[in-house]
Amino acid sequence: MTIALDAPTAGPRRWRKPPMIADARLRYALYALILVYLYVALSSVTVNYARILVGLDRGAAFVSGFLSPNFTTRWRDISNGMLESLTMTVISTAVGVLLSIPVALGAARNVAPPPIYVACRGLIAVSRAFQEVVIAIVFVAMFGFGPFAGAMTLAFSTIGFLGKLLAEDIEDIDRAQVEAIRASGASWPQLMNYAVQPQVAPRFIGLCLYRLDINFREASVIGIVGAGGIGATLNTALARYEYDSAAAILLSIIVVVFIAEYSSGFIRKRFL
Amino acid sequence: MPVIEAGDHRVWRRRDRAEQLRNWLIWLVGTALFIVCWRFISERTIWIFVLDAPQQAWDMAVRMSNPPMGYFNRILQPMWDTVNMATIGTLIAIAIATPVAFLAASNTTPSVYFVRPVALAIIVTSRSINALIWALLLVLVVGPGLLAGIIAIALRSIGFIGKLLYEAIEEIDETQVEAIRATGAQPTQVLSYGIWPQVLPAFAGISVYRWDINIREATILGLVGAGGIGVQLQASVNSLAWGQVSVIFMAILVTVVFSEWVSAKVRHAVL
Amino acid sequence: MLQIDNLTMRYPTGDLALDDVSVAVERGQVIALIGPSGAGKSTLIRCVNRLVQPSAGAIRLGGEDIVKMGVGDLRRARRRMGMIFQEYALVERLSVMENVLSGQLGYVGFWRSLLRRFPQPAVDEAFRLLGRVGLDHMVDKRADALSGGQRQRVGIARALIQNPDILLVDEPTASLDPKTSRQIMRLIVELCHERGLAAIINIHDVPLAMMFVERIVGLRAGRIVYDGPPKGLTDQRLTEIYGEEDWSGTRAEDDEDEPPAHRKVAAAVGPPELQKAAGA
Structure with missing residues (x-):
């Protein structure tokens, strides 16, 4: 207690909130840098007002298409594309989940030997670095146009997504439980089954449902680069300026996304 | 009850009968769904192209392995x-x-x-x-x-x-x-x-x-x-x-x- | 000064938390509110500054009825009531100084408070209070880096910088060890005497309450069942409040050799009129 109740201090003590970066020069340099960046970045954006003026008519046409969506004219294409998207979702999630488990085991530092660890981490890093559509371009070139390439694309992305999260969960498990099972003389597969699986399974099932959700969203766009699904239908409709059909396609995507999200949320709440 | 009285000894099972059935049913439906989807996709796939994929991949890898750095x-x-x-x-x-x-x-x-x-x-x-x-x-x-x-x-x-x-x-x-x-x-x-x-x-x-x-x-x-x-x-x-x-x-x-x-x-x- | 009349509080769930409670607190009087968990102690002090909206009754601090106040008047009334919380309720990610100055928010406009430009008298007062509670050296530490006792001291400084007429104190020692609990209670009571502040201290620890305050109100199931000096709190009274139990050892100061701690505190630091009252 340096200051007693009645001991007057010399002059008023000022108080200012200490700034996050103590060095004032560094702080102002950083502010300047941010301003310069914003200026440079924004100046590279060109806005063509004449084009936007033309486009606004199209935007209006599209909005009116949304108010009266046309499901009938392109019904065959829509139902076909939707079925492709859905089947791609199922296949890619199933394959991706099955393959992600060994990859995750390989990418968990506490259960995998170093060379396998590096290989699996590398696979995960590549799969995560590239957007699904970029991978789809490569896979379409390899497997040809159609839903097979799309399913493989999404399976590959699923491996990276689930592999990383599951590997992190495995690395975070309680070591005491593993030691207890190991002490009973269990083999490696028994160890995985009795010590690791019970600890990571509930969250993993939740993550699989989440990924199912993502896979459908992506399955609805990778058709744009020829990998099957409703994306191709949408692209065609927009290219032909059939806004009412495009609106119908978008609405059906949104409906399925809703159903997928709510049912996976329901399953997670109800059973996990 | 996972423990079943069988004469003089008690048998332990991980799941009781209803649970076991439910489990099988889920797997059955899942597998059936997978097969149906697989057939749907396979109908729309030109398998010659897919079988050709390793060749294509190799081809791509060769061409990609020599990137023009000037680009x-x-x-x-x-x-x-x-x-x-x-x-x-x-x-x-x-x-x-x-x-x-x-x-x-x-x-x-x-x-x-x-x-x-x-x-x-x-x-x-x-x-x-x-x-x-x-x-x-x-x-x-x-x-x-x-x-x-x-x-x-x-x-x-x-x-x-x-x-x-x-x-x-x-x-x-x-x-x-x-x-x-x-x-x-x-x-x-x-x-x-x-x-x-x-x-x-x-x-x-x-x-x-x-x-x-x-x-x-x-x-x-x-x-x-x-x-x-x-x-x-x-x-x-x-x-x-x-x-x-x-x-x-x-x-x-x-x-x-x-x-x-x-x-x-x-x-x-x-x- | 604080006049609570026929206060009733029924939660939307139908639970009757307070049932026709009337209490008057005089200027400079420190009272302890005791009673079992769920008796309505917390609800009562939260009704006073209307963090909880009472169902019926009147609360007067000086003049107007707080229960019927509009939003603006309520904010002005809240400035006159400092509150100290059980789990400290500091804003964990703000610094000690910011937490103390947040007690001034009722007096300072939004932009000044957003930019942390408080008037110099407020800053002076904050420094003085931090010195008084012994935290002068931790001004720019973040609140989550402090120990329990230190946090509660910041909480006290935050309540006092409001320059209140009354302190509402909710279980100030519930999360603290016995030694720190005594220190915090002593600090609160001392500060009340220094400033002639009234206080309602809601507390579980009966012996601690009897050590420091001059008046005790016992609450049971939302009703007042005891209101009087600590001395009158007999085994029979405690049974009325808490239910059947062996109460021996609860009242440590039964022997009259030394005066109770609140008298000592008042005699030592209180303003002259209180010292006189305590000595008399």
């Missing part, structure tokens, strides 16, 4: 545009999503019956449409270029940031807010002293996380004409210039690794 200079500008698109798009999304999140959170919304549903509707709409589809639509309206990409990224990110942020706001410690309210503070002061400091780490974390995702998303928007590296990628793929494609891939990989490093740093700093 690198030509994609610097598009890569820069890609990063800018992600950054500006994210900033716009943050500016819009933050107030929307406060309107959507049940403990900060001014009206549970009127304002909250509107805010939630904004979040849901934005979330259910992919950035690439937003770009597709925006290219029609504002024309090809960075602007369409920026708006597409912003529109998709509003829902993402808004949802995670409003969930974070709903999880704050109410007693800290109560303490500020008890001092006679105005609602805006309660917000800035009691609530904002508590959601700040989540806010920063969510923002850089979305920025990180947006860098990846921005690499593909060019495929539909919305600017960035995707334009070059499209051109190179169409002309089967796989060497150029591999240069682009390397550039994307480096950028993504860099953005992941930055976002990890920022998240670490605000904790």
Whole structure:
């Protein structure tokens, strides 16, 4: 207690909130840098007002298409594309989940030997670095146009997504439980089954449902680069300026996304 | 009961009969669904092409393994545009999503019956449409270029940031807010002293996380004409210039690794 | 000075938390509110500054009825009531100084508070209070880096910088060890005497309450069942409040050799009129 109740201090003590970066020069340099960046970045954006003026008519046409969506004219294409998207979702999630488990085991530092660890981490890093559509371009070139390439694309992305999260969960498990099972003389597969699986399974099932959700969203766009699904239908409709059909396609995507999200949320709440 | 009395000894099973049946049923339905889907896809697949895939892959690998490094200079500008698109798009999304999140959170919304549903509707709409589809639509309206990409990224990110942020706001410690309210503070002061400091780490974390995702998303928007590296990628793929494609891939990989490093740093700093 | 009349509080769930409670607190009087968990102690003090909206009754601090106040008047009334919380309720991610100054929010406009530009007299007072509670050296530490006792001291400084007429104190020692609990109670009572502040201290620890305050109100199931000096709190009275239990050892100061701690505190630091009262 340096200051007693009645001991007057010399002059008023000022108080200012200490700034996050103590060095004032560094702080102002950083502010300047941010301003310069914003200026440079924004100046590279060109806005063509004449084009936007033309486009606004199209935007209006599209909005009116949304108010009266046309499901009938392109019904065959829509139902076909939707079925492709859905089947791609199922296949890619199933394959991706099955393959992600060994990859995750390989990418968990506490259960995998170093060379396998590096290989699996590398696979995960590549799969995560590239957007699904970029991978789809490569896979379409390899497997040809159609839903097979799309399913493989999404399976590959699923491996990276689930592999990383599951590997992190495995690395975070309680070591005491593993030691207890190991002490009973269990083999490696028994160890995985009795010590690791019970600890990571509930969250993993939740993550699989989440990924199912993502896979459908992506399955609805990778058709744009020829990998099957409703994306191709949408692209065609927009290219032909059939806004009412495009609106119908978008609405059906949104409906399925809703159903997928709510049912996976329901399953997670109800059973996990 | 998993323990069954069988004469003089008790048999232990992991699951009882009903549970066992249910389990089998789930697997049966799952497998059947998988087979049906597989047949559907296989009907639409030209298997000769698929069987040919190893050959194709080898071919591509050979052509990609000799990238023309000179091409690198030509994609610097598009890569820069890609990063800018992600950054500006994210900033716009943050500016819009933050107030929307406060309107959507049940403990900060001014009206549970009127304002909250509107805010939630904004979040849901934005979330259910992919950035690439937003770009597709925006290219029609504002024309090809960075602007369409920026708006597409912003529109998709509003829902993402808004949802995670409003969930974070709903999880704050109410007693800290109560303490500020008890001092006679105005609602805006309660917000800035009691609530904002508590959601700040989540806010920063969510923002850089979305920025990180947006860098990846921005690499593909060019495929539909919305600017960035995707334009070059499209051109190179169409002309089967796989060497150029591999240069682009390397550039994307480096950028993504860099953005992941930055976002990890920022998240670490605000904790 | 604080007049609570026929206060009733029924939660939307139908639970009757307070049932026709009437209490008057005089200027400079420190009272302890005791009673079992769920008796309505917390609800009562939260009704006073209307963090909880009572169902019926009147609360007067000086003049107007707080229960019927509009938003603006309520904010002004809240400035005159400092509140100290059980789990400290500091804003964890703000610094000690920001937490203390947040007690001034009722007096400062939004922009000033946003930019942390508080008037110099407020800053002076904050420094003085931090010195008084012994935290002068931790001004720019973040609140979540402090120990429990230190946090509660910041909480006290935050309540006092409001320059209140009354302190509402909710279980100030529930999360603290016995030694720190005594220190915090002594500090609160001392500060009340220094400033002639009234206080309602909601507390579980009966012996601690009897050590420091001059008046005790016992609450059971939302009703007042005891209101008087600590001395009158017999085993029979405690049974009325808490239910059947062996109460021996609860009242440590039964022997009259030394005066109770509140007298000592008042005699030592209180303003002259209180010292006189304590000595008399």
